[in-house]
Amino acid sequence: MVDRVHVEETLKLISGVLSARVIGEAADPEEVHILADSTRHPKQIARDVETCLVARFGIVIDHRRISVAQVEPAPAAEVRLSVEAVAYRLQGRTARAEVSLRLGDAVFLGTAEGPASSRHRLRLAAEAAAAGVKQTAGGRLDVVVEDVGWFSVGHQPVIACVVTLADGRSEEPLSGSAPVRRDAVEAAARAVLSALNRRLGLLLDETHVPV
Numbered sequence: 001m002v003d004r005v006h007v008e009e010t011l012k013l014i015s016g017v018l019s020a021r022v023i024g025e026a027a028d029p030e031e032v033h034i035l036a037d038s039t040r041h042p043k044q045i046a047r048d049v050e051t052c053l054v055a056r057f058g059i060v061i062d063h064r065r066i067s068v069a070q071v072e073p074a075p076a077a078e079v080r081l082s083v084e085a086v087a088y089r090l091q092g093r094t095a096r097a098e099v100s101l102r103l104g105d106a107v108f109l110g111t112a113e114g115p116a117s118s119r120h121r122l123r124l125a126a127e128a129a130a131a132g133v134k135q136t137a138g139g140r141l142d143v144v145v146e147d148v149g150w151f152s153v154g155h156q157p158v159i160a161c162v163v164t165l166a167d168g169r170s171e172e173p174l175s176g177s178a179p180v181r182r183d184a185v186e187a188a189a190r191a192v193l194s195a196l197n198r199r200l201g202l203l204l205d206e207t208h209v210p211v
Contacts, residue, residue, distance in 0.1 A: 002027040002057055006151050009160045009177040010056055013153055014048045016040040018071070018198075029061055034068045042068040056153075080197050081133065086125060086186045090116050097124035099189045101132040108135040122148040122188040126161050129192040136200075142166040143196065146173070148188055156180075159187040163195050174199070 004026040011020035016036045024030030032053075036045050046066045053059040084100040084107055095116040101108045110132025112124045123145060130143040146162040160177040176195025180187040 002059070005147075005160060005162055005175055007053070007057060007059075008175060009151070009158065010153060011049055011052060012177065013158075014045065014052060016045055017049075020049075027057075027059060029059065029065065032061065032066045034066065036068055036070050038070050038072055042070060081136065081193050081200060083129070083186065083189050083193065086128075086189050088121065088125065088185050092116070095120065095124055097121075097128040097185070099125065099128040099132050101129065101136070101193075103136050106136075108132045110135065121185055122150070122159060125185040125188040126163075126192050129189040130163060133192065133196055133200075140167065142168075143192075145192070148191070150180075150184065157184070157187075159184055159191045161188065161191040161195060163192060165196065165199065172199075 004022050007022055007026050008020045011017060016039050017034055018037060019035040021033045022029045023033065032049060034045060034049060045068050046063055049066050050061060050063050053061055081101045081103050084102045087098040089096045093116050094113055096111065096113045099110045101110065110128045110130065112127035112131060114120050114124050126145045126148045130145050133143050134141055144164040146164055148159065148161045150157055150159050152158065157180040158177050159180060160175065162173060162175045165172045165174055174195040176191045178187045178190035178194050
């Protein structure tokens with residue numbers, strides 16, 4: 001069974017692609033919408049999307065079902081969070097993840113606790129990162145980790161996550177991914193930031209949090 005999030009995260013790895021959305025069944029999409037920067041011609045991106053779908057998932061789609069919208073690159077002064085440090089500790093049957101996030105000169109610590117099992121390691125790291133993100137907005141935003149998993153592109157393992165961002169007025173599902181560099185726990189924290197960083201500057205303005 002082809003997973004929609006897996007397909008979308010794989011398409012986001014194509015050069016120039018900022019986000020991807022699959023409409024309809026993942027194995028037989030009605031449409032594929034791509035948001036890209038202006039570094040490549042839309043037809044080149046569409047061809048890469050078509051090739052990727054066939055080669056990676058065996059999905060054959062008419063190129064006319066692939067739409068590519070382009071935007072100008074974000075300003076260099078864009079506000080972005082980065083992972084400063086990640087720790088994962090066992091305390092008996094309980095595990096504790098700590099993620100330090102840097103925003104300018106400020107550092108925010110997010111924590112999460114749960115069962116000490118291998119299947120929960122990635123989720124705890126993602127939840128700790130989400131807790132740190134909430135602190136940057138003074139607790140006025142809620143970030144819920146819906147799911148965390150991994151897949152591979154070629155020989156490169158990648159961690160993907162889906163989060164829900166809520167501000168009391170609306171909820172927005174977001175997805176992000178990060179290649180595994182040092183370890184999967186650290187990549188899970190970076191995947192959360194991948195999902196949220198594109199919205200961070202606007203969100204901080206909306207919640208009137210000084211940067």
